Structure formats: structure tokens, C-alpha cells
Amino acid sequence: MGEHPQEDYAVPRCRTEFLGARMPWEIIMLTNILNFPSYMVTELQETAYDYLCHGKGISDGMHPLWAAELGTVWAPRTRVKDLPMHGKRVGLYLSTRRFLCKACCQTFYEVLPDIDSKRLMTHRLVAWIGQQALQRTFASIADEVGVVQGTVRRVFKDYVAELEQTVHFETPNWMGPSMKSISSVPGRW
Known part of the structure; x- marks a missing residue:
């Protein structure tokens, strides 16, 4: 292994070769691009006007009221808007899990922090x-x-x-005219 982590990888000759293989620093960049510790970005797509981030929440999947054992029912994608970045709109496609509580047989979605x-x-x-x-x-x-x-x-x-x-806002109880403003009017006082 070399001195730098990128030494073991060949330098990409073209854009498609670069996008085809993920380098370690590229994976670290994906997980931290949003600055949300509770989400992990799995894929990033860039268009002319948008960044589309696909990701999932990092949670333990516990029942919000009880610490019961849960089973995942299904995981739909939820689209969430985030701050614009580099002059482009940012859309987050989060895989939100739907849980089934085995104790009470109720279903609920995982809590999405920061939303x-x-x-x-x-x-x-x-x-x-x-x-x-x-x-x-x-x-x-x-x-x-x-x-x-x-x-x-x-x-x-x-x-x-x-x-x-x-x-x-604090306003005074009563207001009076200023003597300076009255005396500055010609022909008065």
C-alpha cells in the first residue's frame, strides 16, 4: 500500500472510467456531502440544475413508545428538499422504512430527523x-x-x-414633538 490512499488506484483516463469505479475518498465524500450525521448518501446524481441524492437514515428501528422487536414491512422513497448547493437545487430521495411492531401489531414509519x-x-x-x-x-x-x-x-x-x-418592540408611553423640529419651521416661534 502506498503513502497516499489513492496510489493503489489507476488514474481514470475519461469521465466514464472515473464514474465506473468508486475510490475510497469518493465514498467518504458521498456520506458527508449533506452534513447530516443521521443520513448516509448512497448515490449522487448531478444534472444541469439539480443534485439528486439517494440515501437512507441511520437509525436503530426502535418503536417510538416501547422498545419492542420490529420487523420491516416495506421501504418507500420519500423526496425531501434541502438547501441549494453550488447554485443547484438539492433533492434527497430517502429510503424510509415502515415497521411492524410484533407486540402491538401496529405499523409506523421511521422518524426522519432534521425534516x-x-x-x-x-x-x-x-x-x-x-x-x-x-x-x-x-x-x-x-x-x-x-x-x-x-x-x-x-x-x-x-x-x-x-x-x-x-x-x-418597546414603544414609549407618550410621544411629544421635538422643539428643534418645531423651531426649524420658518414663521413659527
């Missing part, structure tokens, strides 16, 4: 949309993220409602 409960977006995307909507138009944000303007409007409405609960 907003109201919409299929990450928490950081929801916060980013709220902050950007203070400065930019809803249409430009919707185009950059890949959602419709109504979604941006609803996210902004929730963001403003949250701000109203946390930010309090």
Missing part, C-alpha cells in the same frame, strides 16, 4: 427560506429552491409568526 413536520423540507431549508424572504422576492426563492411561490409564502408566514413570539 420539518409540516412539509418535506429540512429544518435548515425552512430557516433559510424565512431569512431570505425578508430580503428577496418569493418568486426568486421559489425558483432557486425548486418549489412553488405558495410554499415560500407559507414558510414565510410561519417564520413571521415565530418572530412575533420572540421579538418584542
Whole structure:
């Protein structure tokens, strides 16, 4: 084995040869590209306008209420939006498992951490949309993220409602005119 981890691999001569074989640093890059410790990216597709990340959650598969033994029923794909990266929209296709509790015979989906409960977006995307909507138009944000303007409007409405609960404006009990402003008017005083 060489001094560098990439020495044991042949340098790819073309793009198809490079994409055909995964190098160790490439696999590490895939798992960390989203900066989510609770998800592992298994595949990354890049188009002209999008990054499509296929991945799965890293969870123990325990019943949310009891520590019962579970069996996996099926695993549908859930599409979740994330922050734009390198000027491209990011879509996460997560394999979410559906479990069957052997004790109570109820089925439930695995809990997706870092995903907003109201919409299929990450928490950081929801916060980013709220902050950007203070400065930019809803249409430009919707185009950059890949959602419709109504979604941006609803996210902004929730963001403003949250701000109203946390930010309090203090106003004086009474206001009086300034003597300087009155005296600066010609013909007065």
C-alpha cells in the first residue's frame, strides 16, 4: 500500500472510467456531502440544475413508545428538499422504512430527523427560506429552491409568526414633538 490512499488506484483516463469505479475518498465524500450525521448518501446524481441524492437514515428501528422487536414491512422513497448547493437545487430521495411492531401489531414509519413536520423540507431549508424572504422576492426563492411561490409564502408566514413570539418592540408611553423640529419651521416661534 502506498503513502497516499489513492496510489493503489489507476488514474481514470475519461469521465466514464472515473464514474465506473468508486475510490475510497469518493465514498467518504458521498456520506458527508449533506452534513447530516443521521443520513448516509448512497448515490449522487448531478444534472444541469439539480443534485439528486439517494440515501437512507441511520437509525436503530426502535418503536417510538416501547422498545419492542420490529420487523420491516416495506421501504418507500420519500423526496425531501434541502438547501441549494453550488447554485443547484438539492433533492434527497430517502429510503424510509415502515415497521411492524410484533407486540402491538401496529405499523409506523421511521422518524426522519432534521425534516420539518409540516412539509418535506429540512429544518435548515425552512430557516433559510424565512431569512431570505425578508430580503428577496418569493418568486426568486421559489425558483432557486425548486418549489412553488405558495410554499415560500407559507414558510414565510410561519417564520413571521415565530418572530412575533420572540421579538418584542418597546414603544414609549407618550410621544411629544421635538422643539428643534418645531423651531426649524420658518414663521413659527
